[in-house]
Amino acid sequence: MAGANREKSGDVVRDFTTRLRDEWRREVACQCQPTLPFPCICKGYIVQVDLMEKWIDENLDKLLADVEPKMTYRSWKFPIKSDILRGSEKRCVRVFGILLELGHGELIDLFKSAGILDNNLQFSIPSIMSRLQSGLEDNNIPDAEKIIDEFENAKWVFCPPRLELDMDENFVGNFIMPFCRRERINLKGGTASVFQAAIKQEFILDPNLKEALRKTLYHDDDHGMCYVLALKSFSEKSKDIYEWEKQAFVGLRGNQSVPIVKSLGCYSHYDGREMSYNLLLEYGQMDLDEYWADLGNIPPVRWEEIRRFWKSLFRVAEAIRGVHNLTFKRGETENHYDG
Ligand SMILES: [Zn+2]
Numbered sequence: 001m002a003g004a005n006r007e008k009s010g011d012v013v014r015d016f017t018t019r020l021r022d023e024w025r026r027e028v029a030c031q032c033q034p035t036l037p038f039p040c041i042c043k044g045y046i047v048q049v050d051l052m053e054k055w056i057d058e059n060l061d062k063l064l065a066d067v068e069p070k071m072t073y074r075s076w077k078f079p080i081k082s083d084i085l086r087g088s089e090k091r092c093v094r095v096f097g098i099l100l101e102l103g104h105g106e107l108i109d110l111f112k113s114a115g116i117l118d119n120n121l122q123f124s125i126p127s128i129m130s131r132l133q134s135g136l137e138d139n140n141i142p143d144a145e146k147i148i149d150e151f152e153n154a155k156w157v158f159c160p161p162r163l164e165l166d167m168d169e170n171f172v173g174n175f176i177m178p179f180c181r182r183e184r185i186n187l188k189g190g191t192a193s194v195f196q197a198a199i200k201q202e203f204i205l206d207p208n209l210k211e212a213l214r215k216t217l218y219h220d221d222d223h224g225m226c227y228v229l230a231l232k233s234f235s236e237k238s239k240d241i242y243e244w245e246k247q248a249f250v251g252l253r254g255n256q257s258v259p260i261v262k263s264l265g266c267y268s269h270y271d272g273r274e275m276s277y278n279l280l281l282e283y284g285q286m287d288l289d290e291y292w293a294d295l296g297n298i299p300p301v302r303w304e305e306i307r308r309f310w311k312s313l314f315r316v317a318e319a320i321r322g323v324h325n326l327t328f329k330r331g332e333t334e335n336h337y338d339g
Helices: 011-022 049-070 092-101 105-114 125-137 144-158 207-216 236-252 288-292 303-324
Strands: 025-027 045-047 167-172 179-184 193-201 219-220 224-235 263-270 275-281 325-330 333-338
Touching: 011 049, 025 092, 045 144, 049 105, 092 105, 092 207, 105 125, 125 144, 179 224, 179 236, 193 236, 193 275, 193 303, 224 236, 236 263, 236 275, 275 303
Parallel strands: 167 263
Antiparallel strands: 025 045, 179 193, 193 224, 219 224, 224 275, 263 275, 325 333
């Protein structure tokens, strides 16, 4: 970085914030439950953290050199080595990205030494948070509490959950699911809300889920290449039904011959206001009612068609009987679901 090529102080950080705003943001749909009286508080975007982290990794020395003059609290002046932010277990490249966005990149070593790392970012562990607060205060950082609040608030767009096939997760906090579309498709069922959800191709990294969603890939005019799935969302009062349905889908897992939509996984989410229980399902384009009502579906005429039609329909009926009446094993015990 010598001579004429030397970048002016602040240039790399400015480059980072510009890219964060213009290149790495991804729009996401409102996630509020339609039945709740709360106003929408969704941020409306998440950050494509893989791209962000790759860029930070490549520019880490320059970024640290940029924020170093602001590290006035440091009584000793060894330069911070970029490698201590990388590594796998104690990696805090993402943490650094959030601090840079907040204009506090210079606090990275205090956050790191308190134990705020990329892999525990979403948990806000009380002992770590109080260590952070005293770390900031001991080093006479003004507004320690305000900085921590801002960090806690800002971090959620940087940790969207990764979806995986057969996931079963409990999310606590203001997690933002990475759906760019989330449109309600049923107003019929009372116990659950069903949504058609789209997710950008770049957010599905699990090869098994990729394979399961392969056929749904389409080009979205606003969001580029996306997969489609259905999201069935239950509130706290329908939790039992959610558990039963979940078990029923687990019972059907791996049975390729059952011609009904399959479960891709599930998660619960408590955002501090409301609990929701969610099934991720293959997206079936229509239910049977809608299929029969669709004038585009020409009724079977020739006898082979009639035979094929009724044969398929009987397989659906068979599958429904399977969902409502099945046996599944959990460890040693065998349960029977008779719904
Ligand atoms: Zn919302």
